[in-house]
Amino acid sequence: DAKTTQPPSMDCAEGRAANLPCNHSTISGNEYVYWYRQIHSQGPQYIIHGLKNNETNEMASLIITEDRKSSTLILPHATLRDTAVYYCIVRTNTGNQFYFGTGTSLTVIP
Amino acid sequence: DVKVTQSSRYLVKRTGEKVFLECVQDMDHENMFWYRQDPGLGLRLIYFSYDVKMKEKGDIPEGYSVSREKKERFSLILESASTNQTSMYLCASSLGDRDRHEQYFGPGTRLTVT
Numbered sequence: 001d002a003k004t005t006q007p008p009s010m011d012c013a014e015g016r017a018a019n020l021p022c023n024h025s026t027i028s029g030n031e032y033v034y035w036y037r038q039i040h041s042q043g044p045q046y047i048i049h050g051l052k053n054n055e056t057n058e059m060a061s062l063i064i065t066e067d068r069k070s071s072t073l074i075l076p077h078a079t080l081r082d083t084a085v086y087y088c089i090v091r092t093n094t095g096n097q098f099y100f101g102t103g104t105s106l107t108v109i110p
Numbered sequence: 111d112v113k114v115t116q117s118s119r120y121l122v123k124r125t126g127e128k129v130f131l132e133c134v135q136d137m138d139h140e141n142m143f144w145y146r147q148d149p150g151l152g153l154r155l156i157y158f159s160y161d162v163k164m165k166e167k168g169d170i171p172e173g174y175s176v177s178r179e180k181k182e183r184f185s186l187i188l189e190s191a192s193t194n195q196t197s198m199y200l201c202a203s204s205l206g207d208r209d210r211h212e213q214y215f216g217p218g219t220r221l222t223v224t
Contacts, residue, residue: 034212036213041218042217042218043114043200043202043215043216043217043218044153044200044202044213044215045215046212046213046214049212087152087153098155098213099155100145100152100153100154101152102150102151102152103152
């Protein structure tokens with residue numbers, strides 16, 4: 001299973017873009033990259049996922065490099081409510097199992 | 111909206127007790143999952159289920175069992191609770207469609223075993 005590497009913590013000023021990196025250098029061709037976040041004392045929340053192309057939804061944008069070995073989650077205008085732990089996950093191709101690492105703790109500063 | 115509910119937010123049990131954690135989802139999802147979350151270790155998969163009466167071991171199944179008698183309900187059982195099972199337990203569900211695999215999580219149950 002491809003594993004991911006994320007910085008343990010990051011800060012971002014309120015109103016600025018938050019760019020969260022993820023390394024997944026052992027990803028295989030048919031594995032998707034997923035992003036979740038977990039606000040304190042809540043269950044994880046799905047944000048976005050992608051395979052090869054960049055993706056955008058109402059919450060965030062996902063940029064995947066051409067070689068697919070890394071990706072970046074972008075929160076375009078971070079708010080205080082975006083303070084959370086962000087998980088980058090690669091889905092296995094043998095079933096539904098996800099591997100959750102320890103994520104990046106993002107703090108949005110007023 | 112998908113809703114995943116868990117029977118308790120907080121639970122305190124004694125060592126050796128049998129513990130049942132219940133999870134219910136209302137979106138007719140085929141797949142259901144149990145994770146535990148501990149500081150510094152992230153989320154770790156205990157068991158998952160593709161269908162009624164089907165179950166698969168995750169990364170850390172030892173000391174746990176599961177039951178899925180109905181599609182909407184997935185139970186995690188601690189046959190004889192131990193202090194090292196003190197943790198946050200998270201249930202999740204997802205569609206069986208391989209192209210749409212986002213998992214929806216419940217609020218979690220914080221279990222303390224004394």
